Amino acid sequence: MTERSNGAEALPAAETDELEAIIDECRELIEDDGYPAVRRWLEANPGGKVLGHFQVYFPEEIAHAAGMLPVKILGATSALQIRQADARIAAFVCSIIRSSLELALSGRLDFLSAFVTHPICDAARHSCGVWARNLPDLPCQTLFFPHNARSAYAADYLVGEYGRIADLVSEVTQRPVTDDALRTSIELFNKNRRLLRELYRIKREAPWLVSAVEAYVLTRAGAVMPREEHNEILRRALHLIEAREGKSQDRIRIVFEGGFCEQPPVDMLAVIQDICYIVDDDFLIGLRWLTEDVPTDGAPLANLAKAYFDTSSYSSVQRDPEKPKEQMLLRRIREAGAEAAIVAAAKMCEPGLEEQVAYSRALDEEGIPHLIMEFEEKTNVFEQMRMEVETFAESLLFEFA
């Protein structure tokens, strides 16, 4: 990990060591494409079943209520050699589709009992077919979130879809998904989202206490480990982060937009954090999609469906006329007290690249400086990027001065 400059030394040495150890462990977990936390869970739960789901959002509570371990399938770093997926996916498709398939074809996901993808984009929609052809023993499903989010009929439809997924996981585990089990799972995930919101509050209010990389690895670890463990990690880490002392440095406060699906390499974030404070972002927005606690009284699936529409974030792959994406980005910038934005898109990401144009024009109209970037999860050379971000930041510091 790159050098921190956030005053971590103000903590007693033992606690500094503990926080570092937590963060290092999270980073190892997310960069190990063998899914070590999942394998540990399976060892501790013989006969346990794992559901893999592709980006962006998935109601993990449903799988959890059936006793399954839900994990995100979200590609890999440059360490993964693509040997088989290139022969199955066209060349001009983004890296995450290819690397996720490679993980499956190479046996790294041999623990999966079911895979669910979503039609977030035209490439992801094909994943179900390609996976089903190549992994005939694995149930491969598509969860169709409503594309017509404000139709009066969308909520009932989504409840039906969630019910279908509940049937799928019940069949896999031979365990019914009861309302009580769902309520317990919703409570667990509510807690997780509360902890993540707290982490992001610190990022916004005191970004010198937690670096972008630290916040990122702490968040992402939840995608590949049991949420009970993740809650414990977050709880302890937040305590240690808040106990840190430090002071604000003269850096530009930016919002990073464009990490909703394929993830930027951690070292890319390290380059940016050396120059700017990333005070808010959409990294792994699916883990934070629901922005408020889901009620535990009433019908749980209906509550989850309602939350999907009404108390949720935004992304380039969801159309919701009540959440115009440019306005949502402007709001994110405003609420984070940011001065500028990095508007990024993964290479070959059709929705991300299309949205960049709308974002850029809206930011221009508001006079908010922004840097347009492209990235790929497997990029491992960042010198050019460092130069671009430095130039951007310096021009702003000069302008603001």
Place this chain on the structure above:
Amino acid sequence: MANVKQVTKQAEDGAAPHSDLIGAARTESRRLMEGWWGEMTTAEEEGRPVANVFVMGSIAEILRTFDIPMSFPEITSLQTAVRGRSMEYLTAAEDYGYSPDICGYVKVDAGLHVTGRNHPNGKLPKPSLVVAPNTCNTYIKWAEIWERLYGCPVLVLDLPGWRGTGDDDSAASETFGRDCAYVEGQLRELIALCEQVTGTEFDIDRLREVMGEVNTLAVLYQEVIAENKHHPAPFDAMLDGLNFMGIANAYRGSPAGSDFMRIARDELRERVRLGLGAIPEEKYRLLLIGTACYSHFRRFLELFHEWGGVFAHSEYMTFGGGGIDKGIHYDLKRPIESLAEQILLTSQQSFFSVSFSQEWQADVVSEWDIDGICFHGIKSCRTVSTGLPDSREWQMRHNDIPGLFIQSDLVDGRLWSDAQMKNRVDAFFEALASRKALERR
């Protein structure tokens, strides 16, 4: 298609050729296309609302009920490429900020809209309404571009698709029933929106008339495609198929559309009677998966035709034809409910099955006596192209069907590499020739 002068043998029934039928479909399609453009061009001047819609789920049934002219931006974009003009619009869109790596159709259209809507065929109208089905996700992003430019209402028609393995989504399933209720609700919302945009009250009897025409059109379209089971194939599914699809979309639900398809079918039957093939000497029968490359349309065809290869069928004619090849059976006694069911069924069978169509491909290979499949990956269309290499591999491994995988683009000529394309196509035909020689032994 080869013309009547190329007939070298007397028809087996001894009757003289009906010269008037040969070439009639092409003449009529040209006339209808001009008429469609004429209506679009004058609509804005006359203050009539125009809807921007898409070929994979236009819902022409409802729009035509309200007499709303429909603009199909996929068709207008490809027309710029066929006329050799797409680059100027692509460049305009890239100057506006769009990436080289997004859908070429979107960029051509965006380029047209930000430069005054002056299309080589006429003036593109400003949309008053957009209906964007989710049969292609990019449709939704595309609709948002017009929404931002013009502030027009956008209705995303959500047609839930194929759910994957291990789930019953047959027409009798609970899933299908729930999907139908959702789609029917959205159709009623679309009707209310059309009433608002046009100021006209919905007329259910007019909807019945339009749906009745679609029933007729679908039967004729199926008959047209089936004519190519004959040897030689009377039409090329990439070249002439494009005309058939274009008219099937632009005139869906109107008597002119059904009349055209009847003319096409009759011409094809006459061609079959006369033994008149799409190309002079048919040697290989091919299935196209993907679309054509419109910036090099003639050249693309030439690469295959010069080897005696004809596209006897194409997946394009199924999803690009609005799904009517699967057959539409509207129940006119309960029009809205039936519209929801049939649109959902055909969209699941035609558009969403693109990602899992290996069984359909194998059936076509058998029924249309196909020698090999051409998988044409298009850089700017992930909907069609993402899993093509996998499909090719599957057909070779499981069904021993030879496959060619090539890549270019719909409208972006910069992505056409002539030598590379020719090299691969030639190698494919050489392999097919060797295979045929072995089979003959």
